[in-house]
Amino acid sequence: MSDLKAKAEKLLPLTEATYYILISLVEPRHGYGIMQNVAGLSAGRVRLGPGTLYGAITNLLKQGLIERAGEQDMEGERRKIYALTSLGMAVIVAECERLESLVRDGHEAAEKILAAHKES
Amino acid sequence: MRAKTRKTVFRVHWAWNNEKEERWLSRMARSGWHLTAPKGIFYRFAKGEPAGVVYRLDYQRPARGNLKEYLGLFKDAGWEHVGEFANWHYFRIRAGEGPAPEIHTDPESKIAMFRRLLASLGIVSVAVWTPFITSLADHSHPHSRWYSIRGFQIAVLAFLLYAVVRIALKIGRIKKDRARRETK
Numbered sequence: 001m002s003d004l005k006a007k008a009e010k011l012l013p014l015t016e017a018t019y020y021i022l023i024s025l026v027e028p029r030h031g032y033g034i035m036q037n038v039a040g041l042s043a044g045r046v047r048l049g050p051g052t053l054y055g056a057i058t059n060l061l062k063q064g065l066i067e068r069a070g071e072q073d074m075e076g077e078r079r080k081i082y083a084l085t086s087l088g089m090a091v092i093v094a095e096c097e098r099l100e101s102l103v104r105d106g107h108e109a110a111e112k113i114l115a116a117h118k119e120s
Numbered sequence: 121m122r123a124k125t126r127k128t129v130f131r132v133h134w135a136w137n138n139e140k141e142e143r144w145l146s147r148m149a150r151s152g153w154h155l156t157a158p159k160g161i162f163y164r165f166a167k168g169e170p171a172g173v174v175y176r177l178d179y180q181r182p183a184r185g186n187l188k189e190y191l192g193l194f195k196d197a198g199w200e201h202v203g204e205f206a207n208w209h210y211f212r213i214r215a216g217e218g219p220a221p222e223i224h225t226d227p228e229s230k231i232a233m234f235r236r237l238l239a240s241l242g243i244v245s246v247a248v249w250t251p252f253i254t255s256l257a258d259h260s261h262p263h264s265r266w267y268s269i270r271g272f273q274i275a276v277l278a279f280l281l282y283a284v285v286r287i288a289l290k291i292g293r294i295k296k297d298r299a300r301r302e303t304k
Contacts, residue, residue, distance in 0.1 A: 015226060015228045016226065017225065017228070017229070031189070031192065031193045031196065032192075032193070032196035032197070035193075035196070035197060047225050048225055049197070049221075049222045049223040049229075050193040050194040050196070050199060050223055051176070051178045051180070051194075051222075051223035051224045051225075051229060051233070052223070052224050052225045052226055052228075053193055054180065054182075054189075054190050054193050055180075055229045055232050056229070058183075077192065080189050
C-alpha cells in the first residue's frame, strides 16, 4: 500500500481537468458521461472540451490511472467505458490530502489576518 | 450563367497560427462558403446559406482503433468533423450566444497539442538530417549535383528549424498567458 502511495504522490499535483475526470470516474463512465458529470460536480464551473478530454484520457490510460472497462450501447452507438485503477484511486486520495494540507495552512494565515484586522 | 456552388481556395496557413485559420474559415461560412475538405493548402468549399459557424483545429493522431472513440467524443459534444489533413482534424459547431465554444478548455491541453506537433517535426527532421550528415562525410562525389541536393537539404532543415522555433514560441506564449491568469 505504501508503495502505491509513493507512486501516486509522484504524479501530483494534478491539473484541474485531470482531477475532475478522476473523481468523476469513482463510478465507471464513458467519455460523454465524464463531460456531463464534471459539469455537474463543479456546478458548471469546469467545462471539458472534447480535445482536452481525449488528451487527458490518453494520458491517464498511459500512466495507468484509468483502464478500459468494456463498452456500452447508447442510442445505437457503442461507447467505451473507463474505470479507475488502484493507482488512480491512490492518486485521488493523495491529491485530496495534499489539497487539504494546502487549505489548512492557508486557514492559519487567514485566521491571523482576520484576528489582526479585528484588533485594529 | 449559373452561380458557382463549389470552389477550391489556395491558401497557406502556418501551424503556429491555427487561430487565424479558424477565424478565416468562420468568415468564409459567414459569406456562405462551407468547408467540405481541407487538403493542406487547398481548401474545398461548397456554397450554402451564410451562417455563424465556429471552426476549431486539433492536432491529434489517435492510436490504431481509437479514431472512432476520438471522433465520438467530439460528436457527443456537438462538434461536426469536417475532415483531416496530416493529423490536423477540422471541427465545426454552430455559433451560439455567448463565448465561442472551445475544444481545448485548459492551457495544458493546448501546450500538449503543440508538443505533439513538435515531436512529429522532430521525426521529420531526423529523416532529413541523417542523409545530410552522411553526405557531408562522403567526399567521393565531388560533382555539382551533390551541391544542389545539399542546398535542398539545407533549405528543408532551415525551414524545419524555423517551424520548431515558432511552435516553441507559441508554447511559451500559452504558458505566459496561463501564468498571467493565475496571478490575476
